[in-house]
Amino acid sequence: MSAAEFAAAQWSRATGAGIDPHEYRRVTDGLTSVADWGPSFVRTGLAYLERAEGAGSSVTTGEYLLTAARWFHLATLAPSAEDGRSAAAAADRALGRALVIREPGARRLTGEGFTGWLCGPADAPGTVVVVPGLDSAKEEFLDLVDALLARGLAVFAMDGPGQGVLAATSTLTAEYERVVGRVVDALGVPSVGLVGLSLGGYFAARSAALEPRVAAVATVSGPLRLDWAELPQPVRDIMARRCGGAGAAGEFADRVDLTDLARRIEAPLLVVDGGQDVIPGVTNGEPLARLAPHGTYLSVPHGDHLLGNARPDWLPYLTDHITHALIGGRA
Known part of the structure; x- marks a missing residue:
């Protein structure tokens, strides 16, 4: 399966999970093979972590962390099991940090x-x-x-x-x-x-x-x-x-x-x-x-x-x- 076919197959799932459709297309349009999926999605998640660190309010920080968690999770759909393990751990950490801010209880x-x-x-x-x-x-x-x-x-x-x-x-x-x-x-x-x-x-x-x-x-x-x-x-x-x-x-x-x-x-x-x-x-x-x-x-x-x-x-x-x-x- 080509990268384009794989991305098309995951489109509805990704957007249904809350990923911005335009950003999804920007990220997946840059893939040259399915092997690039995990690393590309992890990089996008890391970019949102950086945004969270520099955010001007706790609300924005929480929003960026939730978006990072979504990208890290979708990275686990890559064929590489190793990519999936590390991305799942990153998603778990980002979600936990987001909930501490957004849901204090x-x-x-x-x-x-x-x-x-x-x-x-x-x-x-x-x-x-x-x-x-x-x-x-x-x-x-x-x-x-x-x-x-x-x-x-x-x-x-x-x-x-x-x-x-x-x-x-x-x-x-x-x-x-x-x-x-x-x-x-x-x-x-x-x-x-x-x-x-x-x-x-x-x-x-x-x-x-x-x-x-x-x-x-x-x-x-x-x-x-x-x-x-x-x-x-x-x-x-x-x-x-x-x-x-x-x-x-x-x-x-x-x-x-x-x-x-x-x-x-x-x-x-x-x-x-x-x-x-x-x-x-x-x-x-x-x-x-x-x-x-x-x-x-x-x-x-x-x-x-x-x-x-x-x-x-x-x-x-x-x-x-x-x-x-x-x-x-x-x-």
């Missing part, structure tokens, strides 16, 4: 198989956990976090095993409900809402089926099931890196199947899919919504994977769904 929570930031009021009427996917991380979905915070909820944006800053020291696990259970323990709340994005949709739905403290759940571009043999080679390569080898990745993919678990999801479930999201070997979420006792399906015809090109069509609906399911008339 934010708390870092770390436990077995998870780390992340809890934001929002201490007396929030509900708490939502945002679950990333195969190669996403807590730095990617900050607009979702902001939309949930605006509705008065507390939000824990996390990295789990094999995700984000933890990818350097752990591998993906299909039994994500165990991670969610430890997260709920650490949060000290009786129940949570879950929002899972891409492969995180599988993690969230599985957790909702097996962890009774999940009171609301939504998935975005989450798979019902995976077929390892049909997955595109780039996806298999990423999964192999995140699972510790091709054999482990194939075994992991075989575990990703919600067909039987869907009926055990008692919490209100919203499944969001993009009509243009067609990945070989991935079954979209309509059967999940149909099989779940309280499932609702939202398909956005022009939406792509993660629907970065259609956020107004689903993001307010999803955040309202979670809010109403968690706190109802108190919203």
Whole structure:
């Protein structure tokens, strides 16, 4: 794949994550090969760190740090695993520095198989956990976090095993409900809402089926099931890196199947899919919504994977769904 093709494939994801589209084009137009992706995005992130140091106000400093975190995170999409490890650590540090400024009450929570930031009021009427996917991380979905915070909820944006800053020291696990259970323990709340994005949709739905403290759940571009043999080679390569080898990745993919678990999801479930999201070997979420006792399906015809090109069509609906399911008339 050429640099231009790779950049085009990541366009919607990058802009959906909050990257300025004009700057994205300026950075990616200068790439001569896909190997330049990681270093170029890291350099852009470092430039924002420099801007943060010279900013004239704490508000501007925080904004630059958040932008740096986004660029560092997108650098992890490079094919080089080494680039990904160092960039993920840089994204984690930049996000932490930004939240210290922007969210003085934010708390870092770390436990077995998870780390992340809890934001929002201490007396929030509900708490939502945002679950990333195969190669996403807590730095990617900050607009979702902001939309949930605006509705008065507390939000824990996390990295789990094999995700984000933890990818350097752990591998993906299909039994994500165990991670969610430890997260709920650490949060000290009786129940949570879950929002899972891409492969995180599988993690969230599985957790909702097996962890009774999940009171609301939504998935975005989450798979019902995976077929390892049909997955595109780039996806298999990423999964192999995140699972510790091709054999482990194939075994992991075989575990990703919600067909039987869907009926055990008692919490209100919203499944969001993009009509243009067609990945070989991935079954979209309509059967999940149909099989779940309280499932609702939202398909956005022009939406792509993660629907970065259609956020107004689903993001307010999803955040309202979670809010109403968690706190109802108190919203």
